[in-house]
Amino acid sequence: xxxxxxxxxxxxxxxxxxxxxxxxxxxxxxEVRAGKVIELTLAEADPAKARATAEEMARKLLANSVIESFxxxxx
Amino acid sequence: xxxxxxxxxxxxxxxxxxxxxxxxxxxxxxEVRAGKVIELTLAEADPAKARATAEEMARKLLANSVIESFxxxxx
Numbered sequence: 001x002x003x004x005x006x007x008x009x010x011x012x013x014x015x016x017x018x019x020x021x022x023x024x025x026x027x028x029x030x031e032v033r034a035g036k037v038i039e040l041t042l043a044e045a046d047p048a049k050a051r052a053t054a055e056e057m058a059r060k061l062l063a064n065s066v067i068e069s070f071x072x073x074x075x
Numbered sequence: 076x077x078x079x080x081x082x083x084x085x086x087x088x089x090x091x092x093x094x095x096x097x098x099x100x101x102x103x104x105x106e107v108r109a110g111k112v113i114e115l116t117l118a119e120a121d122p123a124k125a126r127a128t129a130e131e132m133a134r135k136l137l138a139n140s141v142i143e144s145f146x147x148x149x150x
């Protein structure tokens with residue numbers, strides 16, 4: 001699951017990284033957005049149920065729906 | 076770019092998430108690993124050069140090579 005700041009929302013971590021990259025001499029960095037990736041290993045074997053559970057986990061805990069969006073990928 | 080704790084390395088954030096999910100009543104959570112996803116928009120148009128730059132950024136700043144591994148994806 002990937003959790004990213006919604007576009008338009010201030011991303012202080014992304015900005016701090018962009019600034020640090022500039023300090024290290026990297027040029028041509030137009031934008032940096034920083035988020036979380038959370039790998040969940042679930043006992044649930046049914047893909048649809050596993051996806052629904054992961055989405056519920058995101059809504060209840062893993063993503064702040066006001067400022068973040070999430071994307072679930074089954075692997 | 077995705078930055079994850081190397082396997083075998085203690086992942087306190089992943090453990091904290093697993094514990095919190097259990098507290099919220101989620102069952103069947105076998106493992107949780109937490110990492111970072113960093114989206115870099117670079118002016119560099121050449122894919123190979125962009126990848127090389129991103130990998131250099133990871134080695135110099137974005138990933139702690141002792142405890143983390145990184146994966147670059149061009150999108």
